[in-house]
Amino acid sequence: MSNQSQLRTRREFLRSTVLGGALSWTVPAFLANTIATLQANAADSLVQPVTGKDGNILVVLQMAGGNDGLNTVVPHGNDYYHNARPKLGLKADDLLKLNDELALHRSLTGFKELFDKGELGIVQGVGYPNPNRSHFRSTEIWQTAVDSQRIEAHGWLGRFFDNTCSGCDPTVAVNIGRQMPQAFAAAQPLGVSLETPQNYRFISADRPEGGHMSTEESYRRLNEPESEMSENAGGTISAIGGAATHPGGALDFLERVAMDAQVSSDKIRGIASRTEVQGNYPASQLGNALKLVAKLIGGGLSTRVFYVSQGGYDTHTNQSAAHERLLKDLGNSVQAFVSDMKEQGNLSRVLVMTFSEFGRRVAENASGGTDHGAAAPMFLAGNRIKSGLLGRYPSLAPKDLLQGDLGYTVDFRSVYAGVLENWLKTPSAPILGRSFPLLSPV
Amino acid sequence: MLAPLPETRWNFQTVAHLLNRAGFGGPPAQIERLLEWGPERSVAWLVDYESTADPTPDPEWAKPDPERAERLREMREASEEDRRKLVRQNQQEERQHLMLLRHWWLERMSTGPRPFQEKMVLFWHGHFATSAEKVRDAYLMWRQNELFRRMALGNWTDLLLEVARDPAMLIWLDQAQSRKEHPNENFARELMELFALGEGHYSEQDVTEGARALTGWSFDRPTRRFVYRGLQHDPGPKTIFGRTGTFDGRNFVEMVASHPQSAPFITSKIWNFFAGERPSRVVSEELVAEFQRAQGEFKPLLRSIFLCEDFYNPTLIRNQVKSPVQWLVGSVRMLERDLPPALVCFSLTRSLGQDLFAPPNVKGWDGGLSWITTNNLLARYNEAATLVQGDPAPAAGAQLVSNPGANSLLERRLRNARTGGIEVTKLFTDSERSDRAALLAAIERRLLQDQLKPKQRQTLLEFLAARSVLDDRTIRDAVRLVMSTPEYQLA
Numbered sequence: 001m002s003n004q005s006q007l008r009t010r011r012e013f014l015r016s017t018v019l020g021g022a023l024s025w026t027v028p029a030f031l032a033n034t035i036a037t038l039q040a041n042a043a044d045s046l047v048q049p050v051t052g053k054d055g056n057i058l059v060v061l062q063m064a065g066g067n068d069g070l071n072t073v074v075p076h077g078n079d080y081y082h083n084a085r086p087k088l089g090l091k092a093d094d095l096l097k098l099n100d101e102l103a104l105h106r107s108l109t110g111f112k113e114l115f116d117k118g119e120l121g122i123v124q125g126v127g128y129p130n131p132n133r134s135h136f137r138s139t140e141i142w143q144t145a146v147d148s149q150r151i152e153a154h155g156w157l158g159r160f161f162d163n164t165c166s167g168c169d170p171t172v173a174v175n176i177g178r179q180m181p182q183a184f185a186a187a188q189p190l191g192v193s194l195e196t197p198q199n200y201r202f203i204s205a206d207r208p209e210g211g212h213m214s215t216e217e218s219y220r221r222l223n224e225p226e227s228e229m230s231e232n233a234g235g236t237i238s239a240i241g242g243a244a245t246h247p248g249g250a251l252d253f254l255e256r257v258a259m260d261a262q263v264s265s266d267k268i269r270g271i272a273s274r275t276e277v278q279g280n281y282p283a284s285q286l287g288n289a290l291k292l293v294a295k296l297i298g299g300g301l302s303t304r305v306f307y308v309s310q311g312g313y314d315t316h317t318n319q320s321a322a323h324e325r326l327l328k329d330l331g332n333s334v335q336a337f338v339s340d341m342k343e344q345g346n347l348s349r350v351l352v353m354t355f356s357e358f359g360r361r362v363a364e365n366a367s368g369g370t371d372h373g374a375a376a377p378m379f380l381a382g383n384r385i386k387s388g389l390l391g392r393y394p395s396l397a398p399k400d401l402l403q404g405d406l407g408y409t410v411d412f413r414s415v416y417a418g419v420l421e422n423w424l425k426t427p428s429a430p431i432l433g434r435s436f437p438l439l440s441p442v
Numbered sequence: 443m444l445a446p447l448p449e450t451r452w453n454f455q456t457v458a459h460l461l462n463r464a465g466f467g468g469p470p471a472q473i474e475r476l477l478e479w480g481p482e483r484s485v486a487w488l489v490d491y492e493s494t495a496d497p498t499p500d501p502e503w504a505k506p507d508p509e510r511a512e513r514l515r516e517m518r519e520a521s522e523e524d525r526r527k528l529v530r531q532n533q534q535e536e537r538q539h540l541m542l543l544r545h546w547w548l549e550r551m552s553t554g555p556r557p558f559q560e561k562m563v564l565f566w567h568g569h570f571a572t573s574a575e576k577v578r579d580a581y582l583m584w585r586q587n588e589l590f591r592r593m594a595l596g597n598w599t600d601l602l603l604e605v606a607r608d609p610a611m612l613i614w615l616d617q618a619q620s621r622k623e624h625p626n627e628n629f630a631r632e633l634m635e636l637f638a639l640g641e642g643h644y645s646e647q648d649v650t651e652g653a654r655a656l657t658g659w660s661f662d663r664p665t666r667r668f669v670y671r672g673l674q675h676d677p678g679p680k681t682i683f684g685r686t687g688t689f690d691g692r693n694f695v696e697m698v699a700s701h702p703q704s705a706p707f708i709t710s711k712i713w714n715f716f717a718g719e720r721p722s723r724v725v726s727e728e729l730v731a732e733f734q735r736a737q738g739e740f741k742p743l744l745r746s747i748f749l750c751e752d753f754y755n756p757t758l759i760r761n762q763v764k765s766p767v768q769w770l771v772g773s774v775r776m777l778e779r780d781l782p783p784a785l786v787c788f789s790l791t792r793s794l795g796q797d798l799f800a801p802p803n804v805k806g807w808d809g810g811l812s813w814i815t816t817n818n819l820l821a822r823y824n825e826a827a828t829l830v831q832g833d834p835a836p837a838a839g840a841q842l843v844s845n846p847g848a849n850s851l852l853e854r855r856l857r858n859a860r861t862g863g864i865e866v867t868k869l870f871t872d873s874e875r876s877d878r879a880a881l882l883a884a885i886e887r888r889l890l891q892d893q894l895k896p897k898q899r900q901t902l903l904e905f906l907a908a909r910s911v912l913d914d915r916t917i918r919d920a921v922r923l924v925m926s927t928p929e930y931q932l933a
Binding site: 134136137140149151152153170178179180182185186187188189190191192193194200201202203204205212213215218219221222223249250251253254255257258260261264265316317365366367 | 522523526573575576627628632757761762763792793795802803804805808810811812814815816817819820823824827833897898901902904905907908919922923926927928929931932
């Protein structure tokens with residue numbers, strides 16, 4: 001076989017297999033190799049090379065802006081709460097009661113239903129020592145999972161990937177949104193960020209006469225490995241030594257990423273266009289994001305971590321209506337997603353975990369809102385999880401507050417550690433820098 | 443002494459390498475001019491930039507604000523409702539100014555007469571990585587930028603002293619909040635760990651005692667200037683690097699600057715930035731010797747780097763991943779086009795992964811291969827269309843504000859922003875525009891100063907052959923395709 005025809009065959013193989021039949025796509029040699037690396041490195045080989053059907057999946061949901069935990073999981077029987085919040089305090093008869101002390105905001109019907117079915121866990125009073133009240137800094141602390149005085153460039157999920165699957169398929173981590181979250185920042189960055197599958201591709205406005213050798217066709221050819229030899233060189237990628245160097249040089253590295261981009265773009269767009277989901281998602285950014293995640297999981301993308309976000313929680317003024325809308329969107333979106341996972345038979349391998357960079361002050365402000373605070377709850381959703389109330393609600397007694405804020409009862413890194421150890425099946429200390437008491441999600 | 447580059451190796455590729463690394467690249471005509479000048483004169487043109495006039499005016503909005511104290515007082519006295527409104531207004535204004543500031547600097551890099559000075563400013567910005575996300579004051583970010591420009595090739599100790607008293611830095615690393623009773627250790631730590639020595643070359647005691655020495659150095663909000671608050675200074679004895687004395691801030695910074703690890707640390711980092719990899723032990727020793735001979739002045743060091751043979755080692759040439767800023771500015775220079783409007787530039791660099799004045803953290807940008815992910819690479823390929831074809835920025839643009847969902851106004855403005863494409867007739871001669879092989883060679887020479895691989899050339903020739911005429915649109919498509927290769931991401 002001449003070199004030229006070999007290349008052509010290989011290219012056609014790539015295209016037809018990637019875009020072609022439903023679940024029967026096969027990955028190119030060096031990608032299969034990388035997935036094998038992942039498989040070998042992951043503690044229990046959770047990801048299957050072809051469909052990823054058996055791997056546990058983590059969906060991180062960021063509630064950006066600082067969610068008012070007190071009006072989310074409401075201590076309705078607590079006088080301190082009502083004293084601190086004469087205007088914003090929510091009354092027992094207007095809430096979804098969990099027990100005699102706590103209730104969910106009335107718009108969280110979606111969460112209440114999950115809670116009653118044992119599919120929702122509420123981790124109470126999550127925070128960290130020496131809390132920072134800047135959105136920027138506190139988000140960074142949650143994303144990098146280091147002590148609040150320390151600066152760390154790489155994210156906790158990025159370090160997870162650095163530790164477990166150097167050189168593996170970029171779709172092992174998928175962010176729905178435009179900007180990669182810092183949680184994914186890594187020495188060897190992985191992950192795909194997309195808002196809609198249609199934008200994650202080489203975009204060209206080809207003329208109809210383009211036909212043969214369109215701009216897109218040319219782009220594909222320009223970005224394919226030169227020869228079988230350089231493809232084999234791709235086999236060494238698991239040996240990348242760090243961000244600064246690559247055994248084959250920068251060009252070799254770029255060629256690999258260019259190929260990854262092409263393959264993952266075809267794969268994601270293929271899956272998204274042929275996978276249908278049933279869930280009743282709100283027509284919101286979060287609803288659309290979780291719907292896309294449901295499609296990608298249903299279509300068999302071998303992703304271990306998805307990341308979605310919902311903004312708008314920075315409720316300094318006229319909080320009531322805005323917060324109600326946000327929580328309704330949150331509860332209904334997650335509920336729709338959980339029902340799709342159930343429908344697909346995937347719920348047992350999916351864990352949704354929410355976080356927000358901080359909670360809000362115990363006392364309301366004079367503008368019908370709340371200012372930046374500290375500890376707040378996290379939510380876990382799934383059917384193999386520990387459901388119900390986890391941890392301990394922080395004390396609202398004025399003497400226990402720290403500069404007007406709730407003290408944390410659970411360090412968020414305990415939750416991360418539990419997720420890493422018991423869900424992603426990976427030792428947590430190398431990733432989090434030290435051991436934290438595990439708050440296991442399962 | 444580092445061995446000088448032999449005259450025989452002064453050619454189109456090595457000149458392009460110098461222009462790419464010491465500046466942001468340039469069109470073939472500029473490479474030819476430097477080729478004619480020879481190494482000494484070319485490097486002198488870059489390094490002795492004071493002899494080139496730079497008439498760039500200050501940004502129109504960047505002025506001291508004499509009424510600021512009054513406004514702050516009004517804000518304090520306003521009702522809570524009004525105060526929030528004022529704060530919001532102020533934030534909007536800051537965001538707008540920051541966008542203009544980014545554009546002002548990119549313009550300076552793209553069309554200014556002193557590319558090397560701007561490249562040094564970019565180095566110092568990444569080194570003393572300060573973010574407007576925390577400083578929240580575009581005027582102070584501009585002042586810091588001007589500090590880097592003024593001191594770009596100055597003295598190391600002077601630079602560290604100025605940076606330590608720079609208002610944006612005082613806010614960024616919390617020195618503004620440091621008090622005698624509670625010294626804030628942030629600046630003292632990063633000064634040693636990230637700015638001057640590196641981990642492992644100082645103790646926790648040095649951090650604590652250094653922070654005590656720095657107490658009193660603070661920031662005066664109403665005037666937005668450095669202020670020394672004598673009452674906040676801890677005058678007691680401190681032990682730093684094993685020496686004991688009643689050190690103050692200046693003593694501490696000078697002790698760090700003259701620490702034996704300081705010269706190897708900063709010269710290696712500079713070599714790494716310009717050459718694209720860590721220096722060998724031999725080169726590193728030479729750099730330190732050169733730096734010490736020059737008594738901590740950067741200009742002689744940089745001149746030696748750009749004239750030495752090691753800097754032109756064939757393994758270094760075209761082996762550095764362009765930063766997003768380098769990618770944008772270099773493309774603008776090589777395509778001899780205007781810099782796109784401010785909003786387009788902001789969206790473009792952000793979708794490629796670099797926000798000027800907002801490095802991800804105090805460590806600055808990781809750089810190198812970490813610029814490249816599947817996303818960022820596709821963004822480069824798609825933003826190439828923005829620059830070449832002048833299409834509205836593709837929908838794959840970056841999130842423009844950090845709050846998801848608060849994008850719509852900027853997005854609408856972005857969709858309406860017009861970038862304008864390249865002028866094909868300006869870039870390519872008549873004969874290049876009438877011959878496919880000549881055209882491809884001209885594009886390669888302009889964008890890569892090198893040839894693509896045979897298979898890629900074949901693809902592009904087939905692409906051109908499939909078009910009935912070499913019209914402007916086809917030529918633009920071809921330029922965009924060459925920019926959509928792994929090769930173009932390197933300089």
